[in-house]
Amino acid sequence: MNLGYTIRASQVMVRHPVQGVERVRGRIDRRRDLRDLAGLGTSVSDFYGAVADWAPRLHALLDLPWPCPAVADFERVWDGIVADLSSAGVRVGIRSYGGWNDGDKAFAEAIWCIILHRRPGKVVETGVAHGLTTRVVLEALERNGCGHLWSIDLPAVDSALHSEIGMAIPQHRRHRWTYVPGTARQRLPALLDKLTGIDVFIHDSLHTGRNQMFELESAWSAMRDGAVAVVDDIDHSLAFRTFVDRGEQRRWLAARHVTGPGLAVESGLWGLVVKDREALAPSRRRPRPGRAAVSDIRDNQHYRALRPLMSTGTARDTRHVRIELAVTREIARAVRLRAPSGARILQIQAHHGQETLLLRDQLDRPDRPVIYDQEDARDAEARAGTQFEQVDFESAAFPASGGVFDVVVWNRNLVTLKNAVPALREARRVLRPGGLLVLAVPNLAALHNRVLLLAGRQPTTLHIDNGDHVRGFASGSMTRFLERDLEFRVVQITGVGIAPVTGAVLPRPFRGIGHTVVWVLQKPGGTTPGRSQPATAGLHSAGV
Numbered sequence: 001m002n003l004g005y006t007i008r009a010s011q012v013m014v015r016h017p018v019q020g021v022e023r024v025r026g027r028i029d030r031r032r033d034l035r036d037l038a039g040l041g042t043s044v045s046d047f048y049g050a051v052a053d054w055a056p057r058l059h060a061l062l063d064l065p066w067p068c069p070a071v072a073d074f075e076r077v078w079d080g081i082v083a084d085l086s087s088a089g090v091r092v093g094i095r096s097y098g099g100w101n102d103g104d105k106a107f108a109e110a111i112w113c114i115i116l117h118r119r120p121g122k123v124v125e126t127g128v129a130h131g132l133t134t135r136v137v138l139e140a141l142e143r144n145g146c147g148h149l150w151s152i153d154l155p156a157v158d159s160a161l162h163s164e165i166g167m168a169i170p171q172h173r174r175h176r177w178t179y180v181p182g183t184a185r186q187r188l189p190a191l192l193d194k195l196t197g198i199d200v201f202i203h204d205s206l207h208t209g210r211n212q213m214f215e216l217e218s219a220w221s222a223m224r225d226g227a228v229a230v231v232d233d234i235d236h237s238l239a240f241r242t243f244v245d246r247g248e249q250r251r252w253l254a255a256r257h258v259t260g261p262g263l264a265v266e267s268g269l270w271g272l273v274v275k276d277r278e279a280l281a282p283s284r285r286r287p288r289p290g291r292a293a294v295s296d297i298r299d300n301q302h303y304r305a306l307r308p309l310m311s312t313g314t315a316r317d318t319r320h321v322r323i324e325l326a327v328t329r330e331i332a333r334a335v336r337l338r339a340p341s342g343a344r345i346l347q348i349q350a351h352h353g354q355e356t357l358l359l360r361d362q363l364d365r366p367d368r369p370v371i372y373d374q375e376d377a378r379d380a381e382a383r384a385g386t387q388f389e390q391v392d393f394e395s396a397a398f399p400a401s402g403g404v405f406d407v408v409v410w411n412r413n414l415v416t417l418k419n420a421v422p423a424l425r426e427a428r429r430v431l432r433p434g435g436l437l438v439l440a441v442p443n444l445a446a447l448h449n450r451v452l453l454l455a456g457r458q459p460t461t462l463h464i465d466n467g468d469h470v471r472g473f474a475s476g477s478m479t480r481f482l483e484r485d486l487e488f489r490v491v492q493i494t495g496v497g498i499a500p501v502t503g504a505v506l507p508r509p510f511r512g513i514g515h516t517v518v519w520v521l522q523k524p525g526g527t528t529p530g531r532s533q534p535a536t537a538g539l540h541s542a543g544v
C-alpha cells in the first residue's frame with residue numbers, strides 16, 4: 001500500500017466518517033458471509049440453482065418471446081462501451097476500479113432486455129464505478145425515448161479514482177441520469193420515498209449479505225407491480241436466496257456470469273426477481289402447479305390436515321405435535337429448496353400420506369410420489385395422489401431397483417426398526433447418484449432425554465412397554481455414521497424443538513440437543529439436485 005494512497009484514503013475517511021463506518025462494516029460482514037457460505041454444505045451455485053442459459057429463461061419469466069431481436073443490438077452497444085473505455089485508457093474487467101469489477105456482460109445484457117421490454121419510467125441502481133451498467137440502462141432508456149435513472153454510488157476510498165466514476169457515460173447520454181453520491185444505506189430510503197414507486201431496481205454496490213438484503217428489502221417496498229430487481233454477485237452471500245424465499249410470489253432466477261469469477265464459485269452469479277403482478281391481482285392469476293412458498297406450507301391443505309391427525313388433545317400431546325409439525329415444515333422446506341423439478345419422491349413410512357402430498361406440492365411438475373409402508377394406511381386422497389408398495393422394513397429389500405429416486409424422505413419412524421441400518425442402506429441404494437435423503441429422527445441426545453437420564457428415568461426416545469421406539473440415535477454419532485459408514489455427504493443438519501418448551505428450529509450451536517434432528521444427505525456421484533437441471537429449473541416462484 002503506497003503512502004499516497006494511504007493519505008488520500010485517510011482524507012476521504014475523515015471527511016466522510018459515516019461512509020467510513022460502512023466501509024469497515026462491509027469488511028466484517030464479508031467474513032460472516034464467507035462463513036455462511038462455507039457452512040452451506042453444497043456449492044453456492046447449486047444452492048441457487050444457477051443456470052447458464054439464462055436468456056430464454058429470463059424472457060419466459062417476463063412472458064416475452066424468445067429468441068429476442070434486442071440481443072443483437074446489445075452486442076453492438078456493449079462493444080461500443082468497451083471500445084470507448086479502452087480508448088480512454090481504462091482496462092475493462094476484473095478489479096479495474098479500485099478492488100471493484102466492471103459490470104458483467106450477461107448481467108448487462110439482462111438489464112438491456114429488461115429496460116427495452118419493460119419501458120420503465122423510474123430506474124434505481126446502486127454501484128456505478130466506471131458505469132458500464134449505468135451506460136447500458138441509459139442507452140436503453142434513450143432508445144425507449146422515456147424514463148430516468150438514479151444511481152447511488154459510494155465513491156472509491158481512493159480519491160485518485162474519482163475522476164473515473166461514470167467514465168463510460170458520454171455527455172449526450174447524461175440527460176436522463178442523476179448521480180447520487182453516498183452509501184446505499186444513507187441514500188436509498190430517502191430516494192425511494194421521493195420517487196414513490198419504481199419499475200426496475202439494480203443492485204451492483206456492496207455485495208455483503210447485510211447490504212444486499214437491506215437494498216432488496218428497501219427497493220421491494222417501492223417496486224410497483226411487475227417491477228423487476230436485478231442483483232449482481234448473489235454468490236457472495238445467502239441474502240438473495242433468503243430474500244426470494246421470504247415472501248410470496250417472488251418469481252426469480254439465478255444465472256452465471258460470463259466474464260467474471262465468483263467469490264466462492266468458478267463464475268460469479270447474478271439474480272433477478274419479479275414482483276409478481278398476478279399475485280396482486282388474483283383474478284388474473286394463472287394456475288401455477290409449481291412449488292408453493294414455504295410461507296404457503298402452513299396454508300397447504302395437506303399440512304393443515306396433519307394437526308388433527310397427529311393430536312389426541314392432551315397438553316403434552318399438543319406440545320409434541322408442535323415439534324412434529326415443525327419437523328414436517330423443515331422437511332418440506334428442504335424438498336422445496338433442493339429437489340429438482342419433476343423429482344421422483346419416495347416417502348418411507350408415510351402412514352395416511354398427507355405429508356407425502358404436502359411434499360409433492362413443493363415441487364415443480366412433480367412425478368407421482370411413491371410410499372413404502374408396512375401396511376397401506378393411506379386415506380382416500382393419498383390413494384389417489386400416490387403410488388404404494390408394501391415393504392417389510394425389518395427383513396426385505398426395497399422393491400425398487402437401484403438409483404431410481406431423486407429424493408427419499410424418512411420422517412421419525414426409523415426408531416421403530418430393530419434392523420434400522422439395513423433399511424437405511426436400502427434407502428441409499430434406491431436413490432440416484434446425487435439424490436437426497438431427508439431423514440428426521442428423534443434425538444437420543446436431546447436435552448430432555450439427558451435430563452431424564454440424569455434423573456434415572458427412561459428417555460422418551462426409547463420406549464419400554466408403552467410404545468414402539470426400539471432404537472435410539474444420538475445426533476452426533478448418527479451424523480458420523482451417516483457420513484462414514486453410509487457414505488452420505490451431509491448437506492444440512494437442523495435441530496428442531498426443545499421438549500417441552502419450544503417447537504422452534506434451533507440455532508446451529510444447539511442443534512445437537514434438539515428434540516428431533518433433520519439431516520439432508522446427498523448420495524455422492526451424479527449431479528447435485530439443484531434446480532438447474534430439468535426443463536423449467538432456474539425459474540422459480542417462491543417464498544419462505
Ligand SMILES: C[S@@+](CC[C@H](N)C(=O)[O-])C[C@H]1O[C@@H](n2cnc3c(N)ncnc32)[C@H](O)[C@@H]1O
Nearest residue numbers: 102103127129132133153154183184204205206
Ligand atoms: C461492482 S462496482 C459497480 C460496477 C458498475 N455497476 C459497472 O457496471 O461497471 C461497485 C460500486 O459500488 C460502490 N459501493 C461500494 N459500497 C457501496 C455502498 N455501501 N453503497 C453504494 N455504493 C457502494 C463502489 O465504490 C463501486 O463504485
Ligand SMILES: [Zn+2]
Nearest residue numbers: 068070071113
Ligand atoms: Zn429481450
